[in-house]
Amino acid sequence: MPSGFPTYDVMNPVGEDDRWEQFDEFHEFLEDRFERIYEELFVTKVNEYGLVMHWQGSDDSLPPILLAAHQDVVPVNVDTINEWEEEPFSGHYDGTWIWGRGSCDDKGPLIALMTVMEELLEAGFTPRRTIVLASGFDEEVGGKRGALQISQYLQSEYGQDSFAMVIDEGSGFLNMALEGDNTIIALPGTAEKGRTDIRVEISTPGGHSSFPPKHTSIGILSAAVVAVESAQHTPELLRDGTPFATYQCIAEHFPNVPDSLRRLVKEANEDDEALDELKRILLELYPVENSALLGTTQAVTLIGGGIKVNVLPESASAIVSHRIGQHSSVTEIREHLTGVLRPIAADFDLTFDAFGVEVSTGSSGHLSIGTAFNTALEPSPKTPTDSSSPYEIFSGTVKAVLEGSKVHPSKDVVVSPMLVLVNTDTRHYWSLTKHIFRYSHFDQADYYNGIHTVNEAVRAEAVIEHIRFLTTLILNWDEATI
Ligand SMILES: [Zn+2]
Secondary structure: OOOOOOOEOOOOOOOOOHHHHHHHHHHHHHHHHOHHHHHHOEEEEEOOOEEEEEEOOOOOOOOOEEEEOOOOEOOOOHHHHHHOOOOOOOOOEOOOEEEOOOOOOOHHHHHHHHHHHHHHHHOOOOOOOOEEEEEOOOHHHOOOOOHHHHHHHHHHHHOOOOOOEEEEEEEEEEEHHHHOOOEEEEOOEEEEOEEEEEEEEEEOOOOEOOOOOOOOHHHHHHHHHHHHHHOOOOOOOOOOOHHHHHHHHHHHHOOOOOHHHHHHHHHOOOOHHHHHHHHHHHHHHOHHHHHHHHOOEEEEEEEEEOOOOOEOOOEEEEEEEEEEOOOOOHHHHHHHHHHHHHHHHHHOOOEEEEOOEEEEOOOOOEEEEEEEEEEEEOOOOOOOOOOOOHHHHHHHHHHHHHHOOOOOOOOEEEEOOEEEOOOOHHHHOOOOOOOEEEEEEEEHHHEOOOOOOOOOEEEHHHHHHHHHHHHHHHHHHHHOOO
16 A cells, blocks of 8 residues: 655755655656656756646747646644544545545645646647646745745746736635525635744843842743733725725625625725724624734744743743734834834843844843744735736636536625735745736535644545636636737
8 A cells, every 4th residue: 555645844955854755756656647747748847846847838929827736745743643534645535535634735736737737638638828837845834945946947937927827725715505695705815915923032141040130031021022912013904905805895795794884895995984984893893804814913922931940041032923914014013023122121121132233222131033934025916806807817717617516506606806814835926927816726615624734635526626627727718818
């Protein structure tokens, strides 16, 4: 019995870790399984494991399309192996579900994509428009060795802004049948929030704990964390923001939205008071969800300090993880945090360094803040959604595939732009096109237990639907002239 390919996200450079061999084996499997692709298309490897497959079209005046899916998966926690109903790398099909780590995120979609290309080759399809498949191999840890280098390769081969569109993993659609209405809403990610992790570090002199100062590094860090949490970022509802477009769409098409709210959303298009009132109501109705959509969020996610019970801690640090709202920027977050912590530095008489600049001086120790883990990513550009843009081809395809689906009978399909709260490999593809769609053609109910957890499994029938969607997308793009 083959045990599958645990293509875990590896932190060490390519080649400097045994776990990279899993990718060699996975590539051998792909070559074996997708013979036509490897024989008939131009397949190249970028930085060893990045895959780029070029399918030449007959009309060079049409910009190519880029279809992406990543090969790496998050590890299976060894403590939870017994909770898996099937072996996590078995790929077992039980008649309903296909089991295994990566079945939903993102090797299942990669296999679906390659199946579509293999089958189109088999059927004798010859594209007018060039089709490129790109597959990174470290999306789960930032994509710097995979998608980033693939993007640099694509820029050198095809040029900047050279693709008609990119489609990569993302949100899917929601079938509202359970809510008692007939609507399916598909939510392609047309923008992503930004991100930055910031380390807050306190250093004070060490010593024996039997004659301590009033506040140790840990105590001061605690005061800093309290200050950070007391100064939340204010959510903003902006008319040109992606969430506003989502609310407009939901209000217009969902039968279950109360009439008064529907009216308010419409009025908010022009009336500033209605816009403020709408924001207030949305934050009251779903505070966590709407704060995340409309604003910058911050969460203190890591903390460390102290080495021994009778030793004063010379340092203590915490990480504040930020997801940056569409209206904000990395610089604004840095300035905000600097302002929030300046009084702490003064209260505890500390020298304060913020992002390499000395802000103030003190004599009892140091407070410093700086970017952690090299994460500083601005909010993404917004994919245009106007009626003459590639969004029309994309949303038209989603609608047509769902309306023609036997799996989802009798329904009204609505496609709405959405802001994605996390980042995908597309963060590295901004310079290839303005038209980026983060979308996987799945319903939440098509996942047995979600992604990144035990019992990752995908409904086999849904994989076929996803294949139908990708095939239609390729064919529709081949007929389009933009
Ligand atoms: Zn993924």
